[in-house]
Amino acid sequence: MILGIETSCDDTCAAVVGADGAIHSNVVASQGLLHSRYGGVVPEIASRRHLELIDAVISDALERADIDLSGVGTVAVTQGPGLIGALLVGVSAAKALAAARSLPLAPVDHLAGHVLASTLGRSPIKPPFLALVASGGHTFIARVDSPPEYRMLGRTLDDAAGEAFDKGARLLGLPYPGGPELDRLAREGDALAFDFPRSLPGSGLDFSFSGLKTALLYTVRDIGPEEAKRRAADLAASYQRAIVDALLGRTREALEQAGAPRRLAIGGGVAANSELRSGAERLAGELGVALWVPPFELCTDNAAMIAGVARFMEPIAYPGYLALDASARAA
Amino acid sequence: MNVLGIDTSTPASAVCVLRADGEEYEVVPSLAELTGPPGHARELMPRVAEVIERSGLSYDELDAVAVGVGPGSFTGLRIGIATARALASAAGIEVRPVSSLHALAEGIDAPVRAPLIDARRGELFAAIVGPKGTLAEPFVAPPEQVAERIRSVDPTALAAGDGSLRFRGLFEAAGVRVADGGSSAHVVRALHVCRLASGVRPVAPEAVVPNYLRAPDARPAST
Numbered sequence: 371m372i373l374g375i376e377t378s379c380d381d382t383c384a385a386v387v388g389a390d391g392a393i394h395s396n397v398v399a400s401q402g403l404l405h406s407r408y409g410g411v412v413p414e415i416a417s418r419r420h421l422e423l424i425d426a427v428i429s430d431a432l433e434r435a436d437i438d439l440s441g442v443g444t445v446a447v448t449q450g451p452g453l454i455g456a457l458l459v460g461v462s463a464a465k466a467l468a469a470a471r472s473l474p475l476a477p478v479d480h481l482a483g484h485v486l487a488s489t490l491g492r493s494p495i496k497p498p499f500l501a502l503v504a505s506g507g508h509t510f511i512a513r514v515d516s517p518p519e520y521r522m523l524g525r526t527l528d529d530a531a532g533e534a535f536d537k538g539a540r541l542l543g544l545p546y547p548g549g550p551e552l553d554r555l556a557r558e559g560d561a562l563a564f565d566f567p568r569s570l571p572g573s574g575l576d577f578s579f580s581g582l583k584t585a586l587l588y589t590v591r592d593i594g595p596e597e598a599k600r601r602a603a604d605l606a607a608s609y610q611r612a613i614v615d616a617l618l619g620r621t622r623e624a625l626e627q628a629g630a631p632r633r634l635a636i637g638g639g640v641a642a643n644s645e646l647r648s649g650a651e652r653l654a655g656e657l658g659v660a661l662w663v664p665p666f667e668l669c670t671d672n673a674a675m676i677a678g679v680a681r682f683m684e685p686i687a688y689p690g691y692l693a694l695d696a697s698a699r700a701a
Numbered sequence: 702m703n704v705l706g707i708d709t710s711t712p713a714s715a716v717c718v719l720r721a722d723g724e725e726y727e728v729v730p731s732l733a734e735l736t737g738p739p740g741h742a743r744e745l746m747p748r749v750a751e752v753i754e755r756s757g758l759s760y761d762e763l764d765a766v767a768v769g770v771g772p773g774s775f776t777g778l779r780i781g782i783a784t785a786r787a788l789a790s791a792a793g794i795e796v797r798p799v800s801s802l803h804a805l806a807e808g809i810d811a812p813v814r815a816p817l818i819d820a821r822r823g824e825l826f827a828a829i830v831g832p833k834g835t836l837a838e839p840f841v842a843p844p845e846q847v848a849e850r851i852r853s854v855d856p857t858a859l860a861a862g863d864g865s866l867r868f869r870g871l872f873e874a875a876g877v878r879v880a881d882g883g884s885s886a887h888v889v890r891a892l893h894v895c896r897l898a899s900g901v902r903p904v905a906p907e908a909v910v911p912n913y914l915r916a917p918d919a920r921p922a923s924t
């Protein structure tokens with residue numbers, strides 16, 4: 371069994387995953403509400419909370435999997451990227467747990483966790499495949515041939531898609547975290563009411579969302595606060611459509627490239643967005659591509675995906691990892 | 702009682718095993734580590750493994766893990782405490798939380814001692830400890846106020862710690878004595894964490910948190 375630990379942002383997570391990819395437990399203690407009053411994740415508050423929660427979350431994950439530490443063969447932990455102070459809580463706990471039992475330790479790339487989330491569960495995706503990952507922290511398209519390796523084909527040059535959702539929601543006066551709120555409001559609106567840019571920079575597969583956010587800001591300013599309030603649902607629907615179009619437009623290009631895999635996985639918190647899900651289904655159907663959309667709890671940050679990546683790795687034997695450090699940036 | 706002691710309240714990683722038979726196996730950090738960049742993630746666990754090995758004990762033979770809970774560097778404390786808690790959980794034993802300022806005071810050779818830990822942003826974590834106990838509970842303040850407090854409590858007090866090294870000129874000008882520059886009194890030693898542990902009530906690992914003494918900066922991450 372692999373014990374996974376993930377503390378890269380504002381969720382304290384632990385999970386137990388079998389070598390076959392079966393998820394025996396997947397515990398997430400979300401700090402969302404704690405940060406809502408600040409309008410974003412506060413690193414020092416997140417780090418404090420991680421430390422308060424980490425032991426209970428790990429015990430809970432072991433208990434729900436009906437094992438104790440003696441049933442753990444490998445400890446997997448998110449090494450980065452993420453908030454450094456937050457990462458260090460998980461890395462410190464993981465190293466100490468593993469060392470006390472002379473267990474091997476797998477330092478996992480958080481992004482690989484999202485990319486490979488669909489390799490877990492009962493009908494895992496098989497390489498080669500393309501993965502569209504969109505969350506509050508990252509947005510990119512990657513190609514997987516032999517996990518845990520993946521090749522970044524394109525990425526956002528500025529904001530992440532989830533950030534664009536949250537910032538748009540804030541401009542529309544919705545509470546943080548605004549992504550789900552915006553999704554809900556958009557269902558009541560007309561997505562063709564406003565024309566927002568789908569900026570696709572350059573000829574590659576990169577994204578850009580900062581112009582879109584500015585366009586919404588100008589539109590709200592131009593029509594005035596009263597009108598913006600009255601037409602909030604239309605604004606939300608049109609804004610969301612622009613984000614989803616940009617994400618799926620690039621995904622389509624990636625899938626239409628010569629030699630592209632015929633399998634697509636989506637992941638990251640934005641994969642929970644209803645319009646992105648239905649749009650991805652349409653796109654996959656149209657191109658004859660098989661689509662994997664993991665359940666919601668594997669899209670947002672979680673430790674099962676971290677333990678899942680470790681299945682494809684050669685973990686570091688004790689005591690080789692004692693000096694392991696966290697890393698805020700992507701490897 | 703076989704005790705593993707840890708302190709990470711300053712940039713130096715201090716560890717020690719104090720065996721039930723009184724034998725000590727300690728890594729005393731160098732003074733240079735106090736002014737260098739903190740390297741707890743890279744240094745703490747290798748040092749823990751080293752003293753455990755030197756002591757001839759296994760993790761299962763430990764009776765307690767004692768840890769300095771600050772005040773001190775927030776990130777440092779979290780690394781030390783997360784480590785101590787996980788080691789204790791894995792061994793099925795309890796954690797004894799010790800004040801890092803009191804551990805620092807243990808190493809100062811004077812009747813009245815003023816342990817001072819650099820709190821950054823121009824402030825210090827401070828306490829004043831007399832022969833019969835604490836004269837001033839841990840507090841955070843700018844060095845001028847700390848010097849004034851020490852002089853008003855006991856002008857003979859001897860100050861030490863990375864906070865006293867940083868503001869030595871200010872303290873001496875204010876009439877507060879500071880331990881010699883080369884003295885190991887400036888380092889929080891894990892041996893002292895181990896010794897103080899015997900007077901502390903053990904607590905469940907998950908209940909041990911830092912004594913931050915300062916509210917967090919409530920600014921969202923720039924994204």
Ligand SMILES: [Zn+2]
Pocket residue numbers: 480484505507670671
């Ligand atoms: Zn993530």
